[in-house]
Amino acid sequence: MAKEKIPKTNAMRILDRLKISYEVLSYQCDEFIDGIHTADTLGIPHENCFKTLVLQGKSKGYSVFVLPIEEELNLKECAKAVNEKSVEMIHVKDINAVTGYIRGCCTALGMKKEYPTIIHESALDCPYICVSAGKLGVQLKLSPQDFIKATGAKALNIIHE
Secondary structure (H helix, E strand, O other), rough: OOOOOOOHHHHHHHHOOOOOEEEEEEEOOOOOOHHHHHHHHHHHHHHEEEEEEEEEEEOOOOOEEEEOOOOOHHHHHHHHOOOOOOOEEEEEHHHHHHHOOOOOOOOOOOOOOOEEEEEEEHHHHHOOOEEEEEEEEEEEEEEEHHHHHHHHOOOEOOOOO
């Protein structure tokens, strides 16, 4: 039986253009549950699977934060990382308007606009990370250094310890 071909997403096209190698991982997903479910379905260690959250600062600017799926953001550290007085999560209903993606498949690669991106520093200790490919049921596996190169992300401590 032939393996189903997955159409290229914006994230994949960006990585292709930058000549960055990646692996596409896919699974049946009719409705997004959470990153832990995704990691378990694909057999990925939780520390290698990263979620993407978008926050808005007091200045009304947006920032993207990429962190391990089991962790929670430290909003004070996030605000400091993007030179804001404070930051808060954008509402789920605003995700598509701000990023071009829907809940469950948001990725820092290929958003409508480029926003400052911060990845949790633990990514640097991983041989690879998995992030959404911008489509439900599709993940990208790549080196954290290549992700940083593609997104211009800074690696900082942005989670609760």
